[in-house]
Amino acid sequence: MNFESIGLLLGALFIMMVFSGYLYKETVWIHIAEHVFIGTSVGYMLVLAIKNIVDNAWTPLVGGKYSYILPVVLGLMLFLRYSRKTNFFSRWPLALMIGVGTGLAIKGVVIAWLVSQIQSTAKIATTSPAAILNSVIILVGVVGGLVALIETREQIGAIRPVASLGRTYLMAFFGVAFGLTVMTRFSVLFGGIQYILQAFGLVK
Amino acid sequence: MPDEEKRDIWSTLEHIDRRILYWILAAIVVFTLLVPIGLPLKVSPRTNDFYHVLEKIPDGKAMVFSIDATVETWPENGPGAVAIAKYIVSRHFKTIIWGFFPDAALLGEKYIVPIFKEAGLKYGEDYVFAGFFPGGETTVARLTTDIQGVIKKDFYGNLIENLPMMKNIKSAKDIALVIDIDGTNGTEFYIRHWKPAGVPVISTVVGVIISGYLPFLGSGQLSGMLMGIKGNAEFEKLTNHVGKGMSAMDMLSLAQTALIILIMIGNIALIRHWLRRG
Numbered sequence: 001m002n003f004e005s006i007g008l009l010l011g012a013l014f015i016m017m018v019f020s021g022y023l024y025k026e027t028v029w030i031h032i033a034e035h036v037f038i039g040t041s042v043g044y045m046l047v048l049a050i051k052n053i054v055d056n057a058w059t060p061l062v063g064g065k066y067s068y069i070l071p072v073v074l075g076l077m078l079f080l081r082y083s084r085k086t087n088f089f090s091r092w093p094l095a096l097m098i099g100v101g102t103g104l105a106i107k108g109v110v111i112a113w114l115v116s117q118i119q120s121t122a123k124i125a126t127t128s129p130a131a132i133l134n135s136v137i138i139l140v141g142v143v144g145g146l147v148a149l150i151e152t153r154e155q156i157g158a159i160r161p162v163a164s165l166g167r168t169y170l171m172a173f174f175g176v177a178f179g180l181t182v183m184t185r186f187s188v189l190f191g192g193i194q195y196i197l198q199a200f201g202l203v204k
Numbered sequence: 205m206p207d208e209e210k211r212d213i214w215s216t217l218e219h220i221d222r223r224i225l226y227w228i229l230a231a232i233v234v235f236t237l238l239v240p241i242g243l244p245l246k247v248s249p250r251t252n253d254f255y256h257v258l259e260k261i262p263d264g265k266a267m268v269f270s271i272d273a274t275v276e277t278w279p280e281n282g283p284g285a286v287a288i289a290k291y292i293v294s295r296h297f298k299t300i301i302w303g304f305f306p307d308a309a310l311l312g313e314k315y316i317v318p319i320f321k322e323a324g325l326k327y328g329e330d331y332v333f334a335g336f337f338p339g340g341e342t343t344v345a346r347l348t349t350d351i352q353g354v355i356k357k358d359f360y361g362n363l364i365e366n367l368p369m370m371k372n373i374k375s376a377k378d379i380a381l382v383i384d385i386d387g388t389n390g391t392e393f394y395i396r397h398w399k400p401a402g403v404p405v406i407s408t409v410v411g412v413i414i415s416g417y418l419p420f421l422g423s424g425q426l427s428g429m430l431m432g433i434k435g436n437a438e439f440e441k442l443t444n445h446v447g448k449g450m451s452a453m454d455m456l457s458l459a460q461t462a463l464i465i466l467i468m469i470g471n472i473a474l475i476r477h478w479l480r481r482g
Contacts, residue, residue: 022226048306052338055357104345108396112425120423138422173415180411180432182463183456184280186229187411187433190455191279193233194448203237 012199015192141169218473225466229459236455243457245450250421251438254428257381257406258288263295265380266373271303271312272390277410278311283449284408284436285385289316290445292383293323298369300379302334302355304343305388309335309359328367335359344393348376348401376401389413395425408436 014033021030057075061068074093081090121142125131144166147159155163197203261267269292273281292299299320301312312333320331327333334355337343347354351374355364364370372378382398384391384407391407399405404427409417411432420426430439433456437449 019230023223023230044310045306048309048336049338056338100342104341105396108341108345108393108400111400112392112396112420116423116425117419120419177412177415180414182460183411183432183434184277186456186459187280187452188276189229190233190237190433190452191282193230194237194279197234197237 008199012196015196019192140165145169214473214476217469218477228462228466232459232462233455236451236458240451241454241458242450243454245437245441245453247438247442248431248435250428251430251435251442254406254408254430254435255439255442257404257428258291258295258383261295261297261380264298266298266300266369266378267292267381267383268379269299269301269316270382270384270390270394271301271308271316272305273303273311273385273387273410274305274307275310277387278307278315279452280410280433280436281385281387281408282311282315283433283447283452284430284439285311286315286319286447287436287440287443287445287449288383288385288408289319291443293319293325296325296330297380298373299331300334300351300370300373301331303336304338304340304390304393306336313359328362329369332364332367332369333359334364341393341396345397348397348403351375351378376403379403381406383407386410386413389416391417391420391426395420399425408439 014036017029017033020027053075057068057072061072074096077093078090080086121139124135124139144162146166147155148163148166148170150159150163153159194203269289271285273285301316302308303312312335317331317333320327325331335358337354339346343354352364352370357363358367376398379398380403382394382403382405384394384405386407386409391405391409394403394405394407405425406428407417407426408430409432414429414431417426417429421429430436433449433452437453440446440449
């Protein structure tokens with residue numbers, strides 16, 4: 001038996017330990033599996049993080065690219081948060097990270113989430129009666145959904161039926177999302193059981 | 205125990221132990237794995253659209269295969285990713301494989317790279333495996349203008365600039381298509397930065413995030429999408445690369461039928477209970 005087979009059997013054993021919590025009752029085995037999973041995940045992430053620091057910062061720095069000293073120092077400053085006296089300085093690299101991230105995201109989000117979506121919603125397709133109907137359904141849903149989410153004024157008068165229609169759309173959306181989530185959970189269950197059967201040589 | 209004596213079949217079903225339901229579902233999954241039924245599967249228009257986007261790309265063009273799935277989502281993402289990789293290999297696309305979530309390196313090395321190796325394609329000339337890159341959206345945005353500035357070395361430690369395939373691939377302009385294997389919302393990064401740079405983006409996604417991506421599909425920001433395990437199974441059928449997606453569909457069909465029957469029984473029992481109480 002080689003290391004790969006042992007790893008496969010161990011994986012199957014841990015999946016069975018997790019399943020036992022649902023199929024039988026909560027025992028110590030499910031907690032052992034949880035702790036081992038968290039431990040190995042953290043270990044894997046730590047190794048990857050160290051590899052990234054070595055590849056992207058340390059190697060270029062010792063190779064003579066001294067401009068890399070700035071991101072390295074900023075990275076080290078993040079650890080200053082563990083001391084009350086120095087934790088203020090950890091906000092500088094955090095501010096930079098958040099600033100860059102927000103700037104990039106806003107640039108992309110404005111086009112992807114607003115401009116393109118407004119254009120697409122406002123454009124009524126005229127290729128077929130079904131396409132026209134589809135476009136109208138989407139337009140009504142968008143307007144109704146937006147009205148339903150207005151919280152700054154009471155939803156009375158003409159707003160009330162529009163908001164009610166919008167809420168129906170939102171409920172339909174949540175229902176679809178829930179149904180699709182069930183599909184994902186079944187896929188995970190399928191993957192787990194398939195792994196167990198493969199480990200014991202019952203399926204290919 | 206007078207109350208329990210009065211219980212009829214509906215009351216019993218109303219109070220059924222949930223573990224029995226879990227055992228029924230587990231039994232269905234085991235059955236479909238041990239005895240594949242091969243239930244009929246019709247290819248949906250959206251899977252056809254996804255396929256046609258790939259088909260329109262001329263042979264030999266460069267493309268990005270981004271693994272933004274995780275080990276947990278792989279049972280759903282995996283069949284589609286494997287079928288797409290097999291299709292790419294058959295079309296001799298120049299492929300860069302990378303990912304922006306930590307599991308990308310693990311999944312790429314175990315499931316995707318072997319497909320290219322087994323097909324006899326040459327590493328560095330036909331495909332490059334760059335592994336995982338940190339930085340998320342910031343990195344995805346930077347790659348549109350300077351791929352080799354971000355990726356200095358591949359997964360195996362080779363300098364990217366020394367790989368023959370990468371000599372003509374410097375930025376998004378040199379890429380014909382992005383295929384994202386998405387279990388984590390990674391496709392949004394590409395929609396926000398690569399699509400505006402003129403690169404079409406297609407994605408195979410897990411069920412949880414399908415409804416969030418449909419507006420992008422409608423607006424044309426996403427050129428194609430395989431929806432969950434069903435979309436993956438349909439793509440397997442369409443490309444004749446039958447794999448785990450098709451057997452998962454047997455399971456999904458039977459398990460969801462069982463689930464619908466159980467929901468109906470539960471609701472009938474509840475309504476009956478209400479009517480009895482007046």
